[in-house]
Amino acid sequence: MKGPLFYAKILLFGEYGIIKDSKGLAIPFNAYRGALKSTNDLSGVSKKSNENLELFYKYISNLKTDIVSFNLSEFKTDIENGMYFDSSIPQGYGVGSSGALVASVYDKYATNKITVLENLTREKLLKLKEVFSLMESFFHGKSSGLDPLNSYLSLPILINSKTNIEPAGIPSQKEGKGAVFLLDSQQIGETEPMVNIFMNKMKNEGFRKMISEEFATTTDACIEDFLGGNVKSLFGNVKLLSKIVLKNFKPMIPNAFHKVWEKGIKTNDYYLKLCGSGGGGYILGFTEDFEKAQKSLKEYKLELVYRF
Template sequence: MKGPLFYAKILLFGEYGIIKDSKGLAIPFNAYRGGLKTTKVLEGKAKASNENLYKFYNYIAALNSELVSFNLKKFKADLEKGMYFDSSIPQGYGVGSSGALVASIYDKYAADKITVLENLTREKLLKLKEIFSLMESFFHGKSSGLDPLNSYLSLPILINSREHIEPAGIPSQKEGKGAVFLLDSEQIGETEPMVTIFMNKMKNEGFRKMLNEEFVTYSDACIDDFLHGNVASLFTNVKSLSQVVLKNFKPMIPDAFHKVWAKGIKTNDYYLKLCGSGGGGYILGFTEDYEKAQKSLKDYKTELVYRF
């Protein structure tokens, strides 16, 4: 048995903002992927994955939802045959490792599943997102359902608001100097503690005001610029967003990267922002000159995502 592959995702813009119903833009990232496989000898990573899938099976079996039902008999039989999730997607890195797993389980075991080939109306997209939110909550405590949705559809997705999501056409890549890239913090980030910090900060009126008047304003502007190919305006807004995040989201930025973050803003060599919930994993970088950014970040691992 070898299932279809599901890709990692990158939330280019909208982290934390989408919790408060602002815009978000997520794109598939094909450099990392995962799929269901079966082995006769379960050991190492495959054994750990199989054990984790058993826990996920129990969680899904206990779900009492009218939204979705699963072929639990087949799911359990496959687990007993040695099924595991074979993935190159790094865990705790903000690129949707659990999302790809959720997408693969839905694809294989959901009854009356909504397929990628049918006409994806807004209602179907919202239903899928709701199902995936329910499923992925097993991993994060609370999930928007966006990561599995992106992985399942393998399309860029624009979140206009909680009730309005749509597939998005993003400009095709150019052979320019500019780039979006990943910067490896070389430490694991955990979503749940970061979201808890954010929710506690939201109790502060000043933080809420900043989120609405600055963070969301710049983040939404970045999305519009990116989708319309307004590169000059994009970098102006990304720089502003980077400054706001450094000032107000320090707990989500690994300590070792506070100076690196500030250096980018000061030199204009690159601008950094959170990739997912932060706290570790990848940091997302934007630069008008990727070679220059690489030299400036020569002590760190970078990985290209998109070229301008």
């Protein structure tokens, strides 16, 4: 048995903001992928994955919901026969490892599933997001459902609000100097503790005001610039976003990167922002000159995502 491939995702803009209903933009990232496979010889990583699928199966079996049903007997039999999720997507890195797993389980075992080939109305997209949110909550305690949605559809998705999402056309890549890249923090980040820190901060009126007046409006401006191909304006807004995140989201930025973050803002060689919930994993970088950013960050491993 070998299932179809599901890709990693990158939330270019909107981390934390989408929890509070501001805009977000997610794109598939084809460098990493995963698929359901079977083996007669479970050991090491495949054994651990098989055990996790067993726990996931139990979670799904106990879901009290009318919006989705699964072929549970087939799912259980496949797990007993050595099924595991074979994935190159790094876990705890903010690029949707659990999202790809959720998408592959839905694709294989959901009955009456919404397929990628049908006309994806807003209602269908929202229903998929709701199903995926329910499923992925097993991994994170609370999930927006966006990571699996992105992985399942393999399309850029624009989140206008919780009840308004649509596939987005992003400008095709150019062979320019500018780039979006991933910087490897070489630390694992856990989503749940980071989201809890954010939720606690949201109890503070000043923090709430900053989210709605500064963070959300700057994020929205970045998304509009990116989708509109307004590169010059985009970098001005990304710089501002980088400053806002450094000032207000310090616990989500690994300590070793506070100075690196500041350096980018001071030199304009690059600007950093959170990739996913932060706390480790990847950090997302934007630069008008990728070669310059590579020199400036020569001690770190960078991975190219998109070229301007």
